[in-house]
Amino acid sequence: MNRQRIESAQYWLARMGQRLHALWEKVVQPPNSIDDPETMRRARVLNRILVIIIPTTLVILVVQLAVSPIEKLPISTTFSSVIMGFASALLVYIVNRITGNFRFVSYLLIAIGIVAILVNAFSSDPPHLEISLLVLLSLCGTLLFSMWETILLCAVNIILLVVFAAVIGDMPDDILKDLVVYMSLVQLFIVFVAYQRNVLEADRQQLALAAANHELLTRLITDLSHDFRTPLAIVNTSAYLLARTDDPLAREEKAEQINVQVQRLSKMLDDILMLSRLDATPDPTLTLVDVDSLLTNLVQDFQYSMERKNLHMNIDLMSKPPPVIANRANLQRALSKLIENAVQYTSENGSITLRTRLIVTMLAIEVVDTGIGISQDDFPLIFEYFFRGDKARSSDEGSTGLGLSIARRIIEMVDGKIEVESVVGKGSTFRVLLPTNIPHTRRLH
Ligand code: ADP
Numbered sequence: 039m040n041r042q043r044i045e046s047a048q049y050w051l052a053r054m055g056q057r058l059h060a061l062w063e064k065v066v067q068p069p070n071s072i073d074d075p076e077t078m079r080r081a082r083v084l085n086r087i088l089v090i091i092i093p094t095t096l097v098i099l100v101v102q103l104a105v106s107p108i109e110k111l112p113i114s115t116t117f118s119s120v121i122m123g124f125a126s127a128l129l130v131y132i133v134n135r136i137t138g139n140f141r142f143v144s145y146l147l148i149a150i151g152i153v154a155i156l157v158n159a160f161s162s163d164p165p166h167l168e169i170s171l172l173v174l175l176s177l178c179g180t181l182l183f184s185m186w187e188t189i190l191l192c193a194v195n196i197i198l199l200v201v202f203a204a205v206i207g208d209m210p211d212d213i214l215k216d217l218v219v220y221m222s223l224v225q226l227f228i229v230f231v232a233y234q235r236n237v238l239e240a241d242r243q244q245l246a247l248a249a250a251n252h253e254l255l256t257r258l259i260t261d262l263s264h265d266f267r268t269p270l271a272i273v274n275t276s277a278y279l280l281a282r283t284d285d286p287l288a289r290e291e292k293a294e295q296i297n298v299q300v301q302r303l304s305k306m307l308d309d310i311l312m313l314s315r316l317d318a319t320p321d322p323t324l325t326l327v328d329v330d331s332l333l334t335n336l337v338q339d340f341q342y343s344m345e346r347k348n349l350h351m352n353i354d355l356m357s358k359p360p361p362v363i364a365n366r367a368n369l370q371r372a373l374s375k376l377i378e379n380a381v382q383y384t385s386e387n388g389s390i391t392l393r394t395r396l397i398v399t400m401l402a403i404e405v406v407d408t409g410i411g412i413s414q415d416d417f418p419l420i421f422e423y424f425f426r427g428d429k430a431r432s433s434d435e436g437s438t439g440l441g442l443s444i445a446r447r448i449i450e451m452v453d454g455k456i457e458v459e460s461v462v463g464k465g466s467t468f469r470v471l472l473p474t475n476i477p478h479t480r481r482l483h
Contacts (some may be wrong), residue, residue: 065089071138081140088131095124095428100366122157128151150190152198160205188232192225261424265306269299302438309440312371313423316447322368324452326361329403329472332370333392336377343381344390352391359394362401362472364452369472375441376405376468382437383466384409400454400471411462420458421446445470 066089068081098120102111129150134143199221203209231355273296280292337351344351362369379392384407391406412420412427421427424439449456453473462465 062089063403068134068140069136069138072140077140081134081143083142085131085134087275088127088134091165092124092131093121093128095127099124118161119154122154122432126154152194153342156198172365185229185232185236185477188229192229195225196221227263244333258423261439262310265301265424269302272296272299306341306438306440309438309444313440313447316368316444320367320451322451324363324365327369329353329401330361332366332373333394333403335394336370336374339374340377340381347381347384347388349381349387350389352389353395354391356394356396359401360396360474362474364454364472365448368448368451370443373403373405373470374449376470379468380405380409380466381405381439382405388465390450396474397471399474401474403470403472404467405470406465406467408465411464411466412458412460413462421456 066082066085068078068085072078072081090290100119102117106117130143133146137143193424196218199217203214223349276292276295279290283289333355339352384390388408393404393406395402416427423443426437426439446456455471457469458466
């Protein structure tokens, strides 16, 4: 019987605990319109503080009412400070519950604090500035997340104290000195707390970065194993069949399949190595590169593959383009990836145009094709590692999904930009913008 009672009491307590917890979560929940998780977390922390302050000040008020003589209450500075603290906390809580703008809430709290200091300073007799400052500072200290804002507010508080002393005029020097020393120590403490909080914040960000890097690595490994598996499976099957047939035609076909897949694998490895090399040497040697001669050489490299698809090449280069600041070998690689894609994604009898023009101080190099175009869904993804559109995925033409990642990395390394415009079924334009003037910070060879 006794045991049953204990168990039912335990159950009842657990239920109560759960309900109280659910109620607490509901009361401190910020508006759902805040979509940044970090701001949401901060707004929730503020609500928790306010939800503790509001009933605490209420209890203090009740105690004050109970113990102080009624006629003295309206002139008691402690009483008015507590009312002010209660009202400000309630107001900020309500605003923080209904608006999704946390920055506004922060500044509202600061404004209330400053007004409270001034009202208290001018209305109390004798003035007790320190009480309202204590209420305000503890709130602001937990709210201000930037070191700069915290230091600024602390300085403003000390200045306000001195201004206040000057305004009331008859504050004895030794009391003012004590107050300034006391206030400065409080401000120093708040700056220290803010600094500690920033350190914690930085740690948290670092952890988030490490988690993101880990996720990227995991995704790379998954993509890599997936992308290596398909050609390896074809090589495996072809080698198996090759060993079991005497038909010279079938043998030739299988050998060719093996050859194609081995080339594809080696291209993938080359691209991966290229990306890792680019990451390892983020500051390549820069020279002045003549884009005209570079493009002319590239066109020759693609002559054979273009003729195979009967593609027409239009060359529309500006006369005497200014040299660009780049690493010649890298730039050649990046442009070659763009032309290779243009050839790959343009059907037979289409055309490819190479164009250069000057846009302010940047030289624009455009590779325009009349190919399949890029769908709206693929648009944000094409520069991602290993991303391949459906058409590329189903084709066996050695697409690795790394070409555009490499091109963009190279172009951005020299402070250039790469832009894309595309219409499905009509074609795509890849525009590379490169600086033509010499930045002071880089050394030319
Ligand atoms: P891939 O080796 O697959 O060509 P890229 O990184 O060079 O890898 O390109 C990523 C994807 O972007 C391609 O799979 C393709 O879907 C799309 N793409 C790139 N260039 C073009 C283009 N000129 N026309 C149409 N689609 C393109």
